Amino acid sequence: MSATSPAIIPATKRARRRVVDGAEPRRPWTFWVLATLFASYVLALYGPMLCIYVLSFQDIRGGLVFPMKGLSVHWFIDLFTQVRTGDVKGGFERSIVLALLVTVLTVVGSFMAGLAFRQRFKGDGVVFYLMIGSLVAPGLVLGIGIGLLFQYFGLEASWFTSALGAHLSWTLPFGVLVMFAVMSRFDRAWEEAARDLGATRWQIIWMVVVPILAPGLLAVALFGFTLSYDEFSRTLQTSGPLNTLPLEIWAMTLNVTSPSLYALGTVTTLASFLIIGICLGGIVWIQKRRATRISVH
Amino acid sequence: MSMASGKGDIELAGLYKRFGDFTAVDGVNLKVQDGAYCCFLGPSGCGKTTILRMIAGHEDPTGGEILIGGENVVGLPPVARRTAMMFQSYALFPHLSVRDNVAFALRVRGIDKAQRYRTTDAMLEKVRLTELAHRLPGQLSGGQQQRVALARAAITEPRVLLLDEPLSALDEQLRIQMRTELRRMQRELGITFVHVTHTQLEAIALADVVVVMEKGKIKQAGPAREVYAAPRDRYVAEFLGGQNVLSGKVESVNGASLTLSVPDTKGIVVPLDGARTVTDGDRIDVAVRRDDIHLRRPGSSGAQAGWNAVDTRIRTVEYQGSFVKVMLDTMAEGGFIVYVPEREFFQDPFESGDIVVATWPTEHSRLLA
Numbered sequence: 275m276s277a278t279s280p281a282i283i284p285a286t287k288r289a290r291r292r293v294v295d296g297a298e299p300r301r302p303w304t305f306w307v308l309a310t311l312f313a314s315y316v317l318a319l320y321g322p323m324l325c326i327y328v329l330s331f332q333d334i335r336g337g338l339v340f341p342m343k344g345l346s347v348h349w350f351i352d353l354f355t356q357v358r359t360g361d362v363k364g365g366f367e368r369s370i371v372l373a374l375l376v377t378v379l380t381v382v383g384s385f386m387a388g389l390a391f392r393q394r395f396k397g398d399g400v401v402f403y404l405m406i407g408s409l410v411a412p413g414l415v416l417g418i419g420i421g422l423l424f425q426y427f428g429l430e431a432s433w434f435t436s437a438l439g440a441h442l443s444w445t446l447p448f449g450v451l452v453m454f455a456v457m458s459r460f461d462r463a464w465e466e467a468a469r470d471l472g473a474t475r476w477q478i479i480w481m482v483v484v485p486i487l488a489p490g491l492l493a494v495a496l497f498g499f500t501l502s503y504d505e506f507s508r509t510l511q512t513s514g515p516l517n518t519l520p521l522e523i524w525a526m527t528l529n530v531t532s533p534s535l536y537a538l539g540t541v542t543t544l545a546s547f548l549i550i551g552i553c554l555g556g557i558v559w560i561q562k563r564r565a566t567r568i569s570v571h
Numbered sequence: 572m573s574m575a576s577g578k579g580d581i582e583l584a585g586l587y588k589r590f591g592d593f594t595a596v597d598g599v600n601l602k603v604q605d606g607a608y609c610c611f612l613g614p615s616g617c618g619k620t621t622i623l624r625m626i627a628g629h630e631d632p633t634g635g636e637i638l639i640g641g642e643n644v645v646g647l648p649p650v651a652r653r654t655a656m657m658f659q660s661y662a663l664f665p666h667l668s669v670r671d672n673v674a675f676a677l678r679v680r681g682i683d684k685a686q687r688y689r690t691t692d693a694m695l696e697k698v699r700l701t702e703l704a705h706r707l708p709g710q711l712s713g714g715q716q717q718r719v720a721l722a723r724a725a726i727t728e729p730r731v732l733l734l735d736e737p738l739s740a741l742d743e744q745l746r747i748q749m750r751t752e753l754r755r756m757q758r759e760l761g762i763t764f765v766h767v768t769h770t771q772l773e774a775i776a777l778a779d780v781v782v783v784m785e786k787g788k789i790k791q792a793g794p795a796r797e798v799y800a801a802p803r804d805r806y807v808a809e810f811l812g813g814q815n816v817l818s819g820k821v822e823s824v825n826g827a828s829l830t831l832s833v834p835d836t837k838g839i840v841v842p843l844d845g846a847r848t849v850t851d852g853d854r855i856d857v858a859v860r861r862d863d864i865h866l867r868r869p870g871s872s873g874a875q876a877g878w879n880a881v882d883t884r885i886r887t888v889e890y891q892g893s894f895v896k897v898m899l900d901t902m903a904e905g906g907f908i909v910y911v912p913e914r915e916f917f918q919d920p921f922e923s924g925d926i927v928v929a930t931w932p933t934e935h936s937r938l939l940a
Contacts, residue, residue: 463662466629471676471727472650481679485666 327543330536338531349537362538365522368433370545372518373502375434376441380498381491383442384449388457389483391450409447413507416443421511432514440508445498452497456490489557496553500546578640579730579763580605581626586635588621588787595621597787598635603765603780605640605730608757610774611767612810613784619767620735626765627656627733639731655729659736661720663708669719670695670704676727690726698722698756713741714749721753725760732757734766738773750776771811775799783807804940805856814858815907816939821853828933831857835901836881840933847938856939862910863935866897866927868919880930883907885923897921899929 329336333344353362391398408416420440424431431437464486468478484491506520513521519542526535581603588596596618603609611619624630626637628649636643644652663672671678674691682690695701698718708716717737724732737753738746754777757764768774774781775795782792783806791803802808808816819833829849831839841857849855869882883901890896895916899907909929921927 461660461662463658463660464664467656467658467662467664467723468675468679470627470629470649470654470656471679471723472648473675473679477679481675482664486664488666 323539323543326536326539330533330540332533336533338533338535349533350541352532353534353537353541361517362519362522362526365517365519366542366545368516369503369519372433372438372441373499375438376445376502377495377498379438379442380445380449381495383446384453384494385484385487385491387446387450388453388487391454392457392460392462405447405450408443411443413444413505414510416440417508417511420508424512430514431512433509433512433516433518436512436514437509437518440512441502441505444505444508445501448497448501449494452494453490456487456493460487488560492553492557492560496550499549499553503546503549504542578605580640581609581731581763581765582636582638582641583622583626584636584638586622586625586637587633588618588625588630589633594787596625596632599787599789601782601789601792603763606761606763607779608754608764608777609766609780609782610778611765611782611784612769612771612774614769614810617784618787619782619784623656623733623735623765623767626652626731627654628652629656650727652731653727653729654731654733655724655727656733657717657720657724657735657737660740661708661716663716663719663723665708668705668707669700669711672708672719673700673722673726675723694722694726697759714745717741717749718752721756725756729762731763731765732760734764736767736769738768738770746773753777775811783810785810800860801937802858802939805858808856808858808939813861813910815861815864817857817859817907819855819857821849821851821855823851824849829938831855839879839881839936841936841938842934843938847940849938858937858939859931859935861908862894864909864929864931866909866911866921866929869926869928875930877933878930879933879936880928882926882928885921885925885927887923888921899927901929 325340328342329338329340330349331345331347332342332349333346334348335343336349337343391402417440420436420443421431424436429435460483464482465478468482473481504520505518506524509518509521517525523535523538523542526538581601583599583601586596586599587594599618599622611622613619621630625632626639628644628647632645637645639652639654649656664675667675670688670691673694674687677687677690692701692704695704698721700715700718700722703711703715703719708719711719717740720737734753738749741749750773753764753766766774766777775798778795780792781795781798783790783798785806791798791807798807799811799813802811802814805816805818808814817831817833817839819831819839822830822832822837824843826843828840828842830837831841833839839857843849881901883899886898886900886906888895888897890913891910892913894910894912897909897911897916899909901907907929
């Protein structure tokens with residue numbers, strides 16, 4: 275490099291000096307406009323929720339609006355002890371069990387649909403558009419329809435029958451679409467290789483297909499759970515005599531006028547975050563476990 | 572296992588495969604000896620991969636028989652055939668370590684962990700992968716992945732190993748290196764290899780038997796040298812390269828030879844081998860090897876008896892290292908090309924536009940079918 279022409283050296287020196295000085299280049303005015311826009315977006319997104327979380331920690335004098343009065347967990351205790359606040363505990367339990375049921379059925383259904391849709395079959399287009407149809411259909415109308423049909427057939431609507439069906443009409447199409455994206459990166463040669471090496475159909479599924487698709491299946495589970503857990507419009511006419519949690523909260527907004535409503539918001543948000551955390555943690559754990567295999571020599 | 576014979580000779584008898592209206596394999600008959608290295612060579616869509624997949628048991632033939640070790644294996648799963656396949660992109664399981672990939676076949680057979688890993692580790696030693704045993708496939712280079720794929724396929728001690736374009740995923744240098752390694756592994760394992768490729772050089776460098784295919788049919792099958800040096804027809808000659816193919820009309824037939832006229836040259840003498848009868852006026856194809864042709868300056872030493880001579884002009888000159896590729900402005904549609912040894916060329920280098928005479932011994936012209 276000693277033969278470098280002298281004209282080049284000052285240029286590199288100048289470039290280096292700029293880095294050493296740490297003088298950042300002036301940001302264009304558009305940066306500040308976009309940054310402000312983004313900041314207000316984030317504020318609009320999380321601000322209302324933060325208000326609720328903060329207000330739920332007031333003491334007994336607390337009201338529904340700012341300013342904040344005192345600091346305690348009074349309204350959380352109130353939430354689980356007072357009868358007048360409604361059947362929060364029951365609603366919470368029903369919603370969790372329903373969401374878990376929906377999750378399992380969604381994962382199994384989406385997985386199988388993902389496998390099936392890898393090749394063309396008779397009527398595949400119809401099946402696909404029917405599925406998308408139930409995604410696009412207004413939830414309230416769909417819920418009313420399911421409620422009506424149950425009544426027509428003389429069946430009693432309940433959260434674990436009609437509401438389960440209504441939720442699946444929402445989560446399954448979502449799960450299948452996610453599965454399509456996951457499947458597009460699945461190489462059929464893996465299955466063939468496994469077959470070539472002597473694996474049975476079940477061994478291919480359990481030793482090759484499921485482990486490779488595991489992160490995708492977890493994502494489908496996460497979708498299924500969260501979509502079901504806070505589903506409202508489809509549940510309204512299908513849950514029967516007992517409410518799920520979103521219906522319970524809705525009922526409370528009509529007759530409860532204390533911060534225990536906000537406490538409920540905080541608790542359900544925590545539950546959601548816990549589930550999401552478990553799922554994402556699971557995905558990270560799978561990837562970590564795969565990564566550590568590399569470093570163990 | 573029902574196939575105890577262990578012999579890996581393959582026979583394809585009247586093999587057909589149709590996909591809807593498309594005939595992928597159109598009546599193929601072939602015998603491959605036990606322990607041979609056989610290459611199927613042809614452009615994409617010629618049916619070579621379909622044949623491989625039918626031998627492997629991943630595709631069922633529409634008609635015909637596949638015999639391995641003398642027994643018809645059509646309808647049997649791969650394990651019962653005792654074949655193993657190496658897939659084009661290797662299809663290594665991305666979630667399993669190198670060791671677990673190689674051990675997979677033993678795991679599905681229910682062999683206990685200790686014994687499974689003992690066998691696997693011995694195999695990893697053999698293909699020099701011991702240090703990489705705990706890596707995932709995504710952490711390996713192309714060449715290492717290929718070795719894992721080979722080890723995984725070989726661990727079941729198959730009698731036939733089927734390789735689908737095994738070198739196509741590698742870069743040029745590695746391809747040549749892995750080519751040598753494939754041949755070494757084949758000798759070491761002593762089993763039949765069937766290898767599918769679209770690269771002529773790969774096929775002739777590796778194979779005991781080269782099978783040239785076109786549109787579902789075998790065009791020529793034989794030892795590499797025979798297929799390269801004595802192609803049967805225009806397709807094989809052009810696909811394997813190294814040949815100039817001249818098309819023309821028969822001027823006259825005189826006993827042991829004929830005289831050919833091509834659009835701008837008359838009187839090219841071609842020996843008759845008796846395999847084909849020709850009469851005056853027939854349109855025929857003749858092959859002349861590019862390295863059998865000599866170039867000289869016009870008038871330098873007159874016409875020689877027993878040699879064909881064509882007056883022509885040089886179009887382009889391309890340096891290739893050990894030889895120089897000279898394209899002439901004449902005759903063959905695909906260009907008439909001469910390979911001149913490098914040293915010989917530079918004793919008196921030609922340039923494009925030079926008038927030259929291209930000559931070759933008449934017995935080096937080959938009549939094609």
